[in-house]
Amino acid sequence: DTGVSQDPRHKITKRGQNVTFRCDPISEHNRLYWYRQTLGQGPEFLTYFQNEAQLEKSRLLSDRFSAERPKGSFSTLEIQRTEQGDSAMYLCASSPRTGSGANVLTFGAGSRLTVL
Amino acid sequence: QKEVEQNSGPLSVPEGAIASLNCTYSDRVSQSFFWYRQYSGKSPELIMSIYSNGDKEDGRFTAQLNKASQYVSLLIRDSQPSDSATYLCAVNTGGYNKLIFGAGTRLAVHP
Numbered sequence: 115d116t117g118v119s120q121d122p123r124h125k126i127t128k129r130g131q132n133v134t135f136r137c138d139p140i141s142e143h144n145r146l147y148w149y150r151q152t153l154g155q156g157p158e159f160l161t162y163f164q165n166e167a168q169l170e171k172s173r174l175l176s177d178r179f180s181a182e183r184p185k186g187s188f189s190t191l192e193i194q195r196t197e198q199g200d201s202a203m204y205l206c207a208s209s210p211r212t213g214s215g216a217n218v219l220t221f222g223a224g225s226r227l228t229v230l
Numbered sequence: 231q232k233e234v235e236q237n238s239g240p241l242s243v244p245e246g247a248i249a250s251l252n253c254t255y256s257d258r259v260s261q262s263f264f265w266y267r268q269y270s271g272k273s274p275e276l277i278m279s280i281y282s283n284g285d286k287e288d289g290r291f292t293a294q295l296n297k298a299s300q301y302v303s304l305l306i307r308d309s310q311p312s313d314s315a316t317y318l319c320a321v322n323t324g325g326y327n328k329l330i331f332g333a334g335t336r337l338a339v340h341p
Contacts, residue, residue, distance in 0.1 A: 145326060154238070156318050156331030157274065164326065205273055209327055217262050217281075217327055221273040 118222035120206050126228045127196055134192045135225040139208030146189050147219060148181055149205040150174065157205055163189060164211065196229045203227075233257060234321050236332035243339055249306040251335050253319030256300065262322035263295055264329065265304045269315045277317075278304065309339040 119138040127133050139146050144165050149157035160179070162170045165186035175181075178196075183189040193200055203226050207219040235254050243249045251265075262281050266274035280286045280293040280302070292305040302321075306313055316334040323330055 147328070149331075154333065156234075156320075156333045157329075159328055159330065162326060162328060169326065170328065217279060217322065218264075218276055219327065219329060221275070224273050 118206055118208055118220055120204075120222040120225050122225060123223060124226050124228075126230065128230050129198060130195055132192065132194045133196055133227060134190055135204050135206075135227075137189045137191070137206030137208075137222060138187070139189070139206070140220060141187075142210060143208035143220075144186065144211050145209045146183060147207045147209075148189070148191050149207065149221075151203045151205055151224075152201075160191075193227070196227075198229045201227055201229045233323070233330045234319055234332035236317075236319050236335045238333055239336040239338075241335055241337050243309050243337070245309060245311060245339055245341050247309050247339075249309045249313065249337055249339070251304040251306075251317050251319075251337065253302045253304075253332055254300055255302070255319075255321045255330075257321065257323050257330075258297075258300065260321045260323055262327070263293070263302045264320040264322070265291075265293060265302075266318040266320060266331075267315045268318055268334065274318055306337075309337075311339050311341055313337060314339050 146163040148160040151157045163183040203224045206222045265278045268274045278293040290307045294303045318334045319332040320329040
């Protein structure tokens with residue numbers, strides 16, 4: 115197991131374009147989280163999945179943002195009609211639901227978005 | 231008031247000294263507390279977790295929790311230049327381990 119994998123690592127796009135990020139969690143983890151981090155700030159919670167069910171969405175997640183986890187494995191985060199304010203690092207994390215690691219979030223390397 | 235507050239720093243300490251990082255949180259029902267380290271351009275990695283009042287030691291790191299004062303701290307003994315990073319305090323406010331992060335404290339350990 116290579117940990118949490120995110121793709122792409124870097125994305126540069128023009129304002130108004132759509133972008134999609136993918137996250138592959140650790141295989142036995144059924145909880146998956148998306149966070150956004152801007153320079154000088156800590157990660158901000160965006161959304162949470164348990165298996166394929168999206169159980170919470172932050173108010174930060176406007177209607178231009180949509181996240182899916184169709185088969186309870188990988189997840190995608192799509193941003194439509196990107197704005198310059200969307201420029202940030204998008205972090206995915208996963209954790210098991212039970213067991214000794216249930217309280218621990220393991221983060222992927224992140225996908226850095228730059229909107230021109 | 232932010233839910234998790236940290237001094238942004240930078241905190242500058244000489245090599246070999248003790249670095250003390252502090253964090254306060256606003257939600258009294260919080261039960262789990264975490265310190266993550268984040269190197270520039272990298273993702274956060276877990277250093278310590280603490281769930282009950284008192285001290286928890288792991289190698290050069292000691293986490294301290296005082297729920298009555300809503301205060302968490304991290305001590306790094308014998309600080310090394312490789313400890314230079316941003317340290318993020320995180321608090322679990324939900325049953326499914328949703329973490330709320332502080333803005334982080336930047337630590338610089340100089341030789």
